Amino acid sequence: MKVDETIALLRQGKQVSEETVYTLCLRSQELLMSEANVTRVDTPVTICGDIHGQLHDLLTLFDKSGGVENNKYVFLGDFVDRGFYSLESFLLLLCYKLRYPDRITMIRGNHETRQITKVYGFYDEIVRKYGNSNVWRYCCEVFDYLSLGAVVDGQVFCVHGGLSPNVTTVNQIRAIERKQEVPHEGAMCDLLWSDPDEVSTWSLSPRGAGFLFGRNEVDQFLHCNGLELIARAHQLVMEGYKEMFGGGLVTVWSAPNYCYRCGNVAAVLRIEDGLSREYMIFEAVQAQDDVGNAIIPTKKPQMDYFL
């Protein structure tokens, strides 16, 4: 399998063979296996939120932020589900990672699990595209090896969801046995599911997994670990990003016009040397083919409106 050729195919939203996916997943697993639960990353770096199978918007993201040829990226998870191109989006990131290993960090999101992808579209997408679920299984194997977080320059903690009452230090995360399906409770689950909110202490989450945490929990975690910022994704923000708690936490959302209907803009966060933050906002594009015609996915599932 030639990575560059596969990248070219994926960028056009074209289907790659089952064998190619198999090889790609196997090689990615080998690479990810050697990564720690929490990866160290240096500035400058671009931090990106949820992608959710919106391939054409992912291409816009790379375009507008300089591209993987010249820049480092941290992706905060939720590569798959909801959009029409979950597979292509996820594989493209894996290819980039194989091609430029030190420029792409991929953190696991709550959608990178067998259970959730069965409900939210990735599984159906694979069966629609391949007529069987093999490719879905290969990808799920990779999900189990994705890291749980990253720390940028020792100062910015990156995670998909948020904090856990079972975790006070980043070192505790390093000790988690991560190579498994995401459990329904406990530290690993919370990191992928929790949300910040205006609460005075740990509270129940309306999502049915993870917790809500407030300013106290964030301040404490930052202080305890000598950090300046928690960068997370997981929640749709109409403006693309939202800082909270005096700038101690930010939510970054990178899927514009989410599910092709929410009308939101997207953002990525660029952290420069010296930790200055810069947000790049971008909007959804109509997917186009090589000659500029609008692509309307042919095997599109039903429209999600109440009619």
Added chain:
Amino acid sequence: MDRAVQETDYDAFSCKVSAIAKHYLPRQVSGKEKEEGEFVQLHMAYAQGLKSVSRRAYSKVDRAVQSAQPVMNYGTYLRSVAIDEAIACFLKEHVKSGAEAPVQVVNLGCGSDLRMTQMLSQVPHLKWLDLDFKESVALKSRILENNPLFQRELGPSESVETAGYLTNRYCLTSCDLNDIAQVAEILKKFTTQDCPTLVLSECVLCYMKSAESKALINCIESFYKMGTWISYDPIGGDDSADKFGKIMQTNLRESRHLEMPTLMVYNSPEKYAQRFNTAPHSTSIVTMWQYYVQSVPDEEKMRLKTLQFLDEIEELEIILSHYILAEASWR
């Protein structure tokens, strides 16, 4: 165009079947287990009937049911429950126990709505009129006639039309709601002017042009002495930063050739409520998000949460904030 509008009924029905399959519907109320069982049976029977009458329609429904996501199941649950509650509220006000005072329901663009079945058996002095395009009525009446369960519940049809169903309390007949003369004639023929009347339009007005929907509202409100109009519809959103409605129009046009001419006209709850010309104190409107937050009991919220992982509250709020239930009364 009419075809695209008629086919929206398959969406409405498949959403309901999906919500039933995943146990969102029926809403659980203690002491109502029998009605809840019937509700499921009736819908399953109708789905089977659809299969034998139109394979094409059935396969559409079947496909949609396979892929329905939690957000859709939540929204369908809320739509169904909110309307049921509004109907129950109307009946409670107008049906005095023991008295022979009749009430009637006019269901505009009824599609595959099966509410009439249980309502008619629960409320003795109720009469029910179901109206839709000819093709939709033909489909529905065939399914009702072919199924012993509906035969038993509704009684046999005396309709002389091929497309239609008629008993002394239930009438299903074809009517183009854009044709006001026809509407007036049918109301006169099948309903009573001075009987308390509930008018139901569930995702119907949104497919009509502004002038036609206005004419329909005026015609009906002046025909009945006293009535309550219950209407469920999408609204486009009224803030210049809110792109939901515009995107919805584009998506539906591109994927379905479906138009919603007034989505951006009656685009806020306030503007939607005003289209009924009723007095402000007898007009109320809630978004489905408000209904979820304010009116769904905590136990039901807990129950819903256990059915499927709902991953995205923010998205649910955005979507549900663009659907409303209006109640407008006049006398």
